[in-house]
Amino acid sequence: MKYATTMIVGAGIALLAAGLFMPGWLTFLLTLAFAKGLVVMGLLLLMRAGLVSFGQGLYYCLGAYCVGIAGDYFETQNALLLLLLAIVVCVALAAVIGLLLCRYRDIFFAMFSMAFSMILYGVLVKSSAFGSSDGFNVKPPLLFGWTPTGESGPFLAYGLAVVALVGVGIFVWRYLRSPMGYAGEAVRENEIRVEYLGASVRRIIYTKYLLAAAMAGLGGGITALAAGHIDPEMAYWTTSGEFVFIALMGGVGHAAGPVIGAVLFELLRTYAFQISPYTWQMILGIALLVIILYLPKGVWSLVERVTKGKPL
Amino acid sequence: MFIPFAKKSALVGLLVASAVAQPVLAADEYKLGLVTFLSGGAAGPFGVPAQNAANLLLETLNEGALPAPYNAKGINGRTIKPIYVDEAGGATKQSSEYRNLVERQGVDAVVGYISSGDCLAVPAVAEELKTLTVLFDCGTPRVFEDNSFKYVFRTGPTTTMDSVAASYYIKDIFPNLNAVSGINQNYSFGHESWADFYGSLKGLQADIDVPTKQFPKIYAGQYGAEISALMVNSADVIHSSFWGGDMEAFLLQGAARGLFEDQTALLTTGESAMYRLSDQIPEGTILGGRGPFGIYAPDNALNRWFRDAYSKRFGTQPTYPAYKMVQGILGLKLATEQAAAKVSGQPTTEDVVSAFEYLEYEGPGGKVSMNMGKGHQASMEMVYGRYALKDGKPAVTDVRRYAAECVNPSDDMPANEWIEKGMPGAKCN
Structure with missing residues (x-):
């Protein structure tokens, strides 16, 4: 357990150090990828319990708008404060919606979660004060009096993303090895047995839903700080679909799966854009098909095959 | 392995x-x-x-x-x-x-x-x-x-100038203008287009009536309900900033139901489709090209x-x-x-x-x-005209040009504020 924690922290420090030497576009790309990785880690918790949410965009977008609106109206650019606010608001909303959602399974859960994110999308498109579908610009973040300018601008968001990723990564890694973590798989396999064992299935799912919302809010907040612009598209169902795509690509077998999936997805997409501006969607689609066909447990299963010598 | x-x-x-x-x-x-x-x-x-x-x-x-x-x-x-x-x-x-x-x-x-x-x-x-x-x-x-x-x-x-010039144009063309309706897509461009158009028209004619304004989803493709609403609540002019497939669908479905028989459509981006849809656009439709472009170019x-x-x-x-x-x-x-x-x-x-x-x-x-x-x-200057077929080829008539100083705010004023204040400082000839 300690070994793994040290590994994750070490990887984080290495990433931070690498950030100092990376070209700006790669820093930005990785920031977005890590932010998405955070959202997908939350999705992983749900997916391991057999629930596919097509509505994580709700919290991703809400987190981003919290950061954008609070930065505008409360006159604070303190990045940590803004991100904390994003998490609190997302968890508060999830606490209400979750009461309803955790009664549903399978396609009903997926559709319901999507419906809620589309409601947010609809409301935002109608709100001309927030720029309707064009969205609005987010003020650049500060960190305790440090105002990054020019070259160091993207680095602040990158640093935040790496730190958040390390923190959430350690948490998820340990959580998946805790009784509550294993309970997710138990729920997926047989809910009735879990109830007979004396655990509350609803409470298990509810907790996971809240955790997923917090991670999605954090991811959205970091995206807002990094990109400097937010729009309602973040709550659109295709954004949520992208998170499921990443989860399938990376694999849900391990906490690292979503992060690898997200980085791979962003790299694949940007090179697909560059190499074939007309048919980049086809490249993404083929990549996902190949992964589903040959690596049904995601890219992470490659690592498992090597480290554990497991046959596929 | x-x-x-x-x-x-x-x-x-x-x-x-x-x-x-x-x-x-x-x-x-x-x-x-x-x-x-x-x-x-x-x-x-x-x-x-x-x-x-x-x-x-x-x-x-x-x-x-x-x-x-x-x-x-x-x-x-x-x-x-x-x-x-x-x-x-x-x-x-x-x-x-x-x-x-x-x-x-x-x-x-x-x-x-x-x-x-x-x-x-x-x-x-x-x-x-x-x-x-x-x-x-x-x-x-x-x-x-x-x-x-x-x-x-x-x-x-x-x-801004698309909407402002559009309001000038219909005032010029229809001296007895009573009512305008709107159908615009439910996203920023649709909302802004309608708000600017209605705002500037209101400045020119305070008692203008709006029987209905519709904001269907972008890329909806089906406008049966909206066309019914526009037909029941009849107006002189129907303002629309639709573009692409949405404009095409609206024109086809509206024409089939006779929507454009007593009401004139004002399409602020209509020029982008006038060659592609030359058979579908009703004659007399007001077409804008977001500036002096295409058929309006000098x-x-x-x-x-x-x-x-x-x-x-x-x-x-x-x-x-x-x-x-x-x-x-x-x-x-x-x-x-x-x-x-x-x-x-x-x-x-x-x-x-x-x-x-x-x-x-x-x-x-x-x-x-x-x-x-x-x-x-x-x-730039802004131009509007009405669609007409000349020898079977798409063309425009009743073309009016509005100088840049007439349809754009002076440098230091935000556009919506300018329209709200009744377009001060506009130099029109």
């Missing part, structure tokens, strides 16, 4: 290495990033015509075969090499792709962006990377109202060359997105060459910026004045 993994890692490593390696630049090459929609609903009506125009223009520029004063080869003698990027994927994705264009591909400048959301997101990155960027099509006035930018220019006029040497070459190459007349793309690239070329005339060797980006500010030049659509947004935002 290990070999496939090793192969994979090697591949990923190679990919990253090739990405990090800086591209080698040929000294006499001007790398130009061109961003328009190449996929999705906006590709057909806007993105692809604009890209076609860019292709045609860059080839001709590289041969030095354009009419004067654009007859110098390439941009300041450097051969232009275009790098195309799809505008799909949203504003965050486009910020990311913008960085890739500048930092990975090493472009000298970027011309692009049709979506207003992208135009709001990209300038901040352009400033950070100190790269000359020309927004060519997007319309929201907020870009230079909320911020001031050094490296960002917009050679296309804002949407008769000058540049325009004659453009219409001729474009229709020869692509089999159709160029529409306004094509014009605006040409206008954007020519503005960049002219500013660069004017800056180069003042310095020895190639001008720096700062030199080009100061030449571009408050630049006035002739595009294929006539005079472009970069006199708004502290010299970074273009203003």
Whole structure:
């Protein structure tokens, strides 16, 4: 357990150090990828319990708008404060919606979660004060009096993303090895047995839903700080679909799966854009098909095959 | 077991290495990033015509075969090499792709962006990377109202003048105007178009009646309910900023139900479809082209060359997105060459910026004045006309032109405030 924690922290420090030497576009790309990785880690918790949410965009977008609106109206650019606010608001909303959602399974859960994110999308498109579908610009973040300018601008968001990723990564890694973590798989396999064992299935799912919302809010907040612009598209169902795509690509077998999936997805997409501006969607689609066909447990299963010598 | 993994890692490593390696630049090459929609609903009506125009223009520029004063080869003698990027994927994705264009591909400048959301997101990155960027099509006035930018220019006029000129035009054409209805898409452009149009019309005629205003979903394609509402609540004019497939669907479905028999449609972007939908647009429909473009463009040497070459190459007349793309690239070329005339060797980006500010030049659509947004935002005249078939060919009648000073706010006032105050300082003839 300690070994793994040290590994994750070490990887984080290495990433931070690498950030100092990376070209700006790669820093930005990785920031977005890590932010998405955070959202997908939350999705992983749900997916391991057999629930596919097509509505994580709700919290991703809400987190981003919290950061954008609070930065505008409360006159604070303190990045940590803004991100904390994003998490609190997302968890508060999830606490209400979750009461309803955790009664549903399978396609009903997926559709319901999507419906809620589309409601947010609809409301935002109608709100001309927030720029309707064009969205609005987010003020650049500060960190305790440090105002990054020019070259160091993207680095602040990158640093935040790496730190958040390390923190959430350690948490998820340990959580998946805790009784509550294993309970997710138990729920997926047989809910009735879990109830007979004396655990509350609803409470298990509810907790996971809240955790997923917090991670999605954090991811959205970091995206807002990094990109400097937010729009309602973040709550659109295709954004949520992208998170499921990443989860399938990376694999849900391990906490690292979503992060690898997200980085791979962003790299694949940007090179697909560059190499074939007309048919980049086809490249993404083929990549996902190949992964589903040959690596049904995601890219992470490659690592498992090597480290554990497991046959596929 | 290990070999496939090793192969994979090697591949990923190679990919990253090739990405990090800086591209080698040929000294006499001007790398130009061109961003328009190449996929999705906006590709057909806007993105692809604009890209076609860019292709045609860059080839001709590289041969030095354009009419004067654009007859110098390439941009300041450097051969232009275009790098195309799809505008799909949203504003965050486009910020990311913008960085890739500048930092990975090493472009000298970027011309692009049709979506207003992208135009709001990209300038901040352009400033950070100190790269000359020309927004060519997007319309929201907020870009230079909320911020001031050094490296960002917009050679296309804002949407404000479409709506303001539209209200002047229908007042001119219908002296006994009583009521207008609206059908606009439920997103920023639709909402802003209607709000500006209604606001300025209200300033001209306080007792104007609005029987109904509809905001269906963008790309809805089915307008049965909205057409019923428009038919029941009859008005003199139906205002619509629909474009692309939505406009086509609305025209077809409305015409089939006789919607346009007693009501006149006012299509603010109608020009972009007048050749494609020449059989479907009812005669008398009011068409706008977001500026003096397409059929409304003046008769000058540049325009004659453009219409001729474009229709020869692509089999159709160029529409306004094509014009605006040409206008954007020519503005960049002219500013660069004017800056180069003042310095020895190639001008720096700062030199080009100061030449571009408050630049006035002739595009294929006539005079472009970069006199708004502290010299970074273009203003142009605005034209409206009514659709008519002349000898079976699409044409316009009742054409009226409104001077730039008449339909655009003076530099320091935000557009919605200007309209709300009844358009003070407007100089109309």
